[in-house]
Amino acid sequence: MLNPSIDSLMNKLDSKYTLVTVASKRARAMQIYKDQQIQKPVSHKYVGKALEEIDAGLLFYEKDDQ
Incomplete structure (x- = not known):
C-alpha cells in the first residue's frame, strides 16, 4: 500500500501529472x-520521501501560464 495514499496526495495537487512532476x-x-x-x-527511497513531503504540505509549485 502506498504511504501516503493517492487520495490524500490528490487533495494537495490538481492532477496526477502534476503530482508525478513535482515528486520527480x-x-x-x-x-x-x-x-x-x-x-x-x-520511505527509504527518494520518490517516497518526496511524496511524504507533498503530503505534509512542505512542497509547493507555481503554475506557469504559457
Whole structure:
C-alpha cells in the first residue's frame, strides 16, 4: 500500500501529472543536495520521501501560464 495514499496526495495537487512532476523533480533535488525536509521518513527511497513531503504540505509549485 502506498504511504501516503493517492487520495490524500490528490487533495494537495490538481492532477496526477502534476503530482508525478513535482515528486520527480524533488526526488532528483534530494539526490543531488542531500536535503530532506521530513525528519523521520517512512520511505527509504527518494520518490517516497518526496511524496511524504507533498503530503505534509512542505512542497509547493507555481503554475506557469504559457
